[in-house]
Amino acid sequence: MPAPPPAAPPPSATSAKTPLLELREVSRTHRSGVAEVHALRAVSLCVYPGELVAVMGPSGSGKSTLLTLAGGLDTASSGEVVIEGRDIAALSPKEMAALRRRSVGYVFQDYNLIPALTAAENIALPRELDGVSTRKARREAMAALAEMKLTEVASRFPDEMSGGQQQRVAIARALIGNRRLVLADEPTGALDSETGEAILALLRTRCQQGAAGVMVTHEPRHAAWADRVVFVRDGSIVDQTLHAGADSLLSGGTEAVQ
Template identity: 75%
Template sequence: MTEQLKPAEPVLHLDQVSRTHGQGAAEVHALRAVDLRVYPGELVAVMGPSGSGKSTLLTLAGGLDSPTGGRVVVEGTVLGELDRKKLAAVRRRSVGYVFQDYNLIPGLTAAENIALPRELDGVSARAARREALTALEELNIAELADRFPDDMSGGQQQRVAIARALIGDRRLVLADEPTGALDSTTGESVLAVLRARCDAGAAAMMVTHEARHAAWADRVVFLRDGLLVDETARQDAGSLLLAAATNARKDGDR
């Protein structure tokens, strides 16, 4: 089933999405009826304490896991109604995902890691490599093109993973702590690239614990115990720090 897209339709719609792990006494509610829309041109930051459901939110949005309630809709397509082959195609073509642990293939160079999703989608090896080199240049790491992951620092691997998420015409970019292994200057440059991609029409959702990074976003949503408990529009970093601290205190006072 595919929903009819309208000009103002979200790229991503989490429609009353829940995710429960285990049963009985071992049951854990990772997410509880979260309703969230991310629109073209919009960068949404997700904040919250450890265990609040932030990473679960991204894995469901990217079709890497399935909700136990509700539905995930990407560009009008309900992910839960796709077979494995069609779901994999949506992830390759429409969704760019930056993992916390990078997920680079050790036996491939940086350029090969970045080009792989495009080659799997039928793009020629030569064209895919050109796109990969462009993505590396965009992140100021062109010199890493022929280097293997084991020959890179953690920060370099993270930027290669971000380049892989941005290659091609990805309409939805999902990033789990994309600046976690980067120094402040490099982190800001990566966020500028992500912001530019949104300004060009993509939608993005980024998990972060840094209010100064969340200040790049158009909206910030706060999770606690699997619930979306607060949301704020774009504002300065000082106000975001106050909002983050307030939510942290709420969590500590429960």
């Protein structure tokens, strides 16, 4: 089983870099009848190239909301979401779609595979939509499946695969191409322990190659793969390195990083 990486260097080590993802005082408010529900409250967060950040917190605390806003799948009520130096609120729908195809890989908790496409076709689709030839996109898809040790499902449709296989196909789709921002919502939720650790190692490697990663997880042992942990409670976050260990985060023994 792969060993988790060492704890992250202090924040000063990344201060000279430009964030690949930046949330600036981002809030998200939903209406429920006449009441307002504050899913996120003025959250600020920077994620740098080469860094994997874990997001933890109780159910309903805003973890998934943070991730969908970071990927441009939802719109902030206030504040700014900046990807690769671009305020995504200023992008047209066409520009935002292109940014997601080229730069953002998103692993959905419910997989979000297209039922009418095979595993290889699901993985290749973002590349084909971005103008890559079908032959090249399928070749890249097969390489991604091989990396997941999943080539035997290339021609299967989602309903012909197990939940764990669908999860790995979804991860392969998120990593194909040169996506510089990888967002994963419980990426190991449907996987056995050994396969889950292998997927975390793969995410970690992609970050070491220059991507920025944000991973929602409820497992301290999975968060131990990250450079930093963002703990979300009632829509607000506490940012911390892993020097103290993820277990201390859950027990309330956090040390905020300003």
